Amino acid sequence: MIDKELLEILACPVCKADVKLEKGKIVCTKCGRRYPIRDGIPVMLESEAEHE
Amino acid sequence: MRVLITGGAGFLGSHLVDLLLKDRNEVICLDNLITGSMDNLAHLQNNKKFRFIRQDVTEYLKIDGPIDYVLHFASPASPIDYQKYPIQTLKVGALGTHKTLGLAKTKKAAHLLASTSEVYGDPLVNPQREDYWGNVNAIGPRGMYDEAKRFAEAMTMAYHKYHGIDTRIARIFNTFGERMRKRDGRVVPNFINQALAGEPLTVFGDGSQTRSFCYVSDMIEGLYKLMLSDIHEPINLGNPQEMSILDFAHKIIELTKSKSKIVYKPLPKDDPKVRRPDISKAKELLNWKPKVSLEEGLSKTIEWFRKSKEEQ
Numbered sequence A: 001m002i003d004k005e006l007l008e009i010l011a012c013p014v015c016k017a018d019v020k021l022e023k024g025k026i027v028c029t030k031c032g033r034r035y036p037i038r039d040g041i042p043v044m045l046e047s048e049a050e051h052e
Numbered sequence B: 001m002r003v004l005i006t007g008g009a010g011f012l013g014s015h016l017v018d019l020l021l022k023d024r025n026e027v028i029c030l031d032n033l034i035t036g037s038m039d040n041l042a043h044l045q046n047n048k049k050f051r052f053i054r055q056d057v058t059e060y061l062k063i064d065g066p067i068d069y070v071l072h073f074a075s076p077a078s079p080i081d082y083q084k085y086p087i088q089t090l091k092v093g094a095l096g097t098h099k100t101l102g103l104a105k106t107k108k109a110a111h112l113l114a115s116t117s118e119v120y121g122d123p124l125v126n127p128q129r130e131d132y133w134g135n136v137n138a139i140g141p142r143g144m145y146d147e148a149k150r151f152a153e154a155m156t157m158a159y160h161k162y163h164g165i166d167t168r169i170a171r172i173f174n175t176f177g178e179r180m181r182k183r184d185g186r187v188v189p190n191f192i193n194q195a196l197a198g199e200p201l202t203v204f205g206d207g208s209q210t211r212s213f214c215y216v217s218d219m220i221e222g223l224y225k226l227m228l229s230d231i232h233e234p235i236n237l238g239n240p241q242e243m244s245i246l247d248f249a250h251k252i253i254e255l256t257k258s259k260s261k262i263v264y265k266p267l268p269k270d271d272p273k274v275r276r277p278d279i280s281k282a283k284e285l286l287n288w289k290p291k292v293s294l295e296e297g298l299s300k301t302i303e304w305f306r307k308s309k310e311e312q
């Protein structure tokens, strides 16, 4: 799991907004893109994000 | 200090991360892993001062909190890699450098660009001094890399002059050592692999073209010294000991105690014929020069290739 400090430095690479942790994913507070965490590494790639 | 490094999962980046952490800095690493590997950083898993984010630095860059240095190392670096990813190479040199400079500006941080001796192209003078403008074919098979780095240097200088950003430009010459990718197609891993496997060593052309190889610990020390300096002009970093590729092949055969022979293949287009850094500036301004001999550096590298082969 990723720690609070790491979460704080992250931003959505698409819309620059803050992100929050939700059900094991990193979720953009603006566009709602959901970024995966793999082996403890936040994968902040647009191509890997879930987006409805 | 809090340092952000792009490309920190690569060969040079990961060694620099180690030195930065050893010197008690906090390190944030951004890398999309196109040519790098988490294996290079696996030993840092539980280090509280180290954070890794998988991200493409050509996209928007935003990091909360203070940052003192931004080190831009992200870029495919071997001909095989940049010819496989020509557009990404141009993008990371252009857009990536723009983004990292923008971040440095916002954070009032210093910015170091990992540039390359390839900005000199196929040089018409030897050795190359920083004031040589280069001989580059923009649309040749190496153009995407050479021009990406030349653009990156121009962008860095523009940010320095126009925005007053505290910038550095390292012109890195061929470097080798542990964590080099074994299949990156460059001459050091090629020769070592072939010698260890007892296969013939492939020499392109007649082998009279020269290279100068710098061992990674020397390079990393030079980069760190440059980072901590206040020099905005480009600085050559490399080992001025020049050698023909053929002599180099013999040296590898000798050090690996291999029975391999040498085979000759046609020289690829735009392959530089000579390559040797003039490091007077680094000596004078950084009080730096390489310390590790070619034999010693190669022995360590060969040992590492041997070991990691067994693990596979």
Ligand SMILES: NC(=O)c1ccc[n+]([C@@H]2O[C@H](COP(=O)([O-])OP(=O)(O)OC[C@H]3O[C@@H](n4cnc5c(N)ncnc54)[C@H](O)[C@@H]3O)[C@@H](O)[C@H]2O)c1
Binding pocket: B006, B007, B008, B009, B010, B011, B012, B013, B030, B031, B032, B033, B034, B035, B036, B037, B055, B056, B057, B058, B072, B073, B074, B075, B076, B077, B078, B088, B092, B096, B114, B115, B116, B117, B171, B172, B173, B174, B175, B176
């Ligand atoms: N190794 C050398 O001899 C040498 C010589 C001259 C210059 N350089 C420069 O030094 C730097 C590092 O080279 P290296 O040998 O360690 O190469 P490397 O391929 O091992 O490392 C480069 C790293 O950058 C990452 N990367 C590439 N594009 C990216 C992007 N868009 N976003 C995020 N990460 C990205 C890769 O995944 C990799 O981890 C490069 O800029 C290279 O041009 C290296």
Ligand SMILES: [Zn+2]
Binding pocket: A012, A013, A014, A015, A016, A017, A028, A029, A030, A031, A032, A033
């Ligand atoms: Zn978003």
